[in-house]
Amino acid sequence: MSRRTVKGLSVLAVAAALALSGCAVESGDGTQADGELTLGWLLPQTGPISSLGAPQIAALELAAEDINAAGGANGMTVSFSGGDEAGDPAVAGQAVDRLLADGVPAIIGAGSSSISLSVIDKITGAQTVQCSGMNTTPELTDYPDNDLYFRTVPPDTLQGAVLARQIAADGATTVAMIARSDSYATGIANATEAALEEEGLDLVQRIDYDPNAQNLDAEVRTIAGAAPDAIVMFSFDEGAKILQGLIQNGAGPDSTKLYGTDAMPIASLAESVDPSDPGALEGMTFTQASSGEGTPFTERLLEANPDLETTAFTPYFYDCAVLIALAIEKAGSADPADFAPEIVGLTNGDTECSTFEECKELIADDASISYAGAAGILSFSDVGEPTTGLYDVLVMQADGTTVVADTVRQPEE
């Protein structure tokens, strides 16, 4: 073959390849193949909240199983494809680009409020639904999202009130606060500060630290030096380092009441802080978004996945998946423009239902439903977030495990 022929053929081959790959580009309705629906997720497989990632992914897989067992969403088999948010907006952004290029109609995630804020414009701008089971920053309530962003976990204005009430009930009068300088922690810290003021408690010191700081000696010493009755922490896994510092500076659980939230890896926290003393954090109190009411979801999840270290937020992510599937069922279409407007209504109807199968049958009968699934009553507001929240108050025991001391609903009934 002459050189020109070879050149011509190769140009033709490249053009053909490009054309064929063009055919493979998905249209925006997410049906990659007939009868199959792929939904996306963006969860923390690595990064400062990576201990929470694997259980949340397991929850989504369980949701897919339940949905498919009941005949799928709008007749389509649901499966998940996901990306790592990695605690880094740049990496999360790339993962989102890939998922959007695959044409998913919805992305469930992210875990971290800051990451969600960094990708929400990209996702909602691509007319794709985003639903998170863990974003609690109040910043996302009024965020302009084309009515495409939802969350099944209530904003921290509610958790802040619960925390403040617990601190007051435990008898503290002076409080110090140490918070990560990011959307999640600043949001809940502000909410808690406002709630503490309402309870009449005195906030003597508040420090917002750099999440990337290697060394937090100065911050810890300042907090310990204020000698408060109670110290509240809003951290991710660097909380272990802060706790070590507090204990060493005489502000440990035996002299000060310590409080934290479920953003810390609670299950392994005692071991992280002091591997040789499981009771190092005995008495420390945490508040977490509860998995109490509704179906005994966490037990079912642990049965299917016995190796999970934690079940934090798993019911909320499960509910995200089921809610999206129900909306697709109700709208009869997997196009976000069709099913997104249905979501809020599905949580505020007349007939309560708690599983995908139950709700699907009611929808088929044209009933107006109120989905109250793994995480209980959702009762979405117009902006697509719960107006009521259920919180567990956990207390750390002498063996490094936690026990649910109380479960409270906010606003109080």
Next chain:
Amino acid sequence: MTVQTGDSTEAPTRRFDTLRRRRTVVTVFTALLLALLVVGVLQRGVAPVLQTVVDGARLGLVLALIGVGLSVIFATTGIFNFAQGEFATLGAAVALWLNVAIGLPVVLVGILAVAVGALSGYASERLLWRPLRARRVDTTSALVVAIGLGLVLRHLFLAFMGGSSRSYNEYTVQTQLELGGVSITPKALWSIVICLAALGLLALFLKRTRAGQAIRAVSDDKTLAEASGIAVNSQLSLVWAVGGGLAALGGVLLGLVEQVRWDMGNQVLLLVIAGVTLGGLGTVMGAVVGSAIVGIATQASTLWIPAELKYVTALALLILILLIRPQGIFGRRERLG
């Protein structure tokens, strides 16, 4: 590396002026720092200021340990080793694994970690830098290779260790000692002592031993050193081994007082670079003084400004010093010693 156009041909008066100018800069600078500390003492009392100085000194000495290797490597090879933080992480990670998975005591794993660090430094020289030198790769490309090496190592650590922070089994939470109004944990005190000892040994090694003097000769003028019969390649292997070993020790100490993470070395790298650059690249004294200043400035600044801005002080100091004196406080072109 540029050939030194002999100081000896300079007029003696010019060299005296340079020396006098440097002495003035150092004196003025030290006076300023002392004045700031005095103001701090008057405003807050001796104890808080002394506390931040001690905390800062501990941090600074660990930074110096990690950075002195970087400094020496730069002086002898012209390569700015952006993967130096990863040698520190390697030390900490190996120590963690030996301590937690195998159960060896921390003191022993520290020694083993240094050996591993030294071996890795040596290996990187033989497998990576020497072939690059043989191909006459220029320093900018070598820099990019160093950055790439750092990225690769960091993500290997992530893959093996996972994303969370961990502590050793011993010496985790200790009660603080009260020494003259300053609270310090025994492990932090040990960290200061070990750092000083290691850096002192390094200084002695470079000044007194034949190998040390050979290294200084290589950094001054590689061609001349080669002509005098010094085996440059083996000296460079030694430099990389020492740099790797010291960084590993720094990493172990850092992990002892803080926690061990896959990117802990990279998190401190900026401060390390700031410290050695401020003090003057190529000198051990520069690495120690510069890092100590960075460490103390970081901690002491929290007395007046919000803790979120503590690194701003250290880095602002770096910019200021480099504006006045681009080679750093003790830097003298490309001289080692």
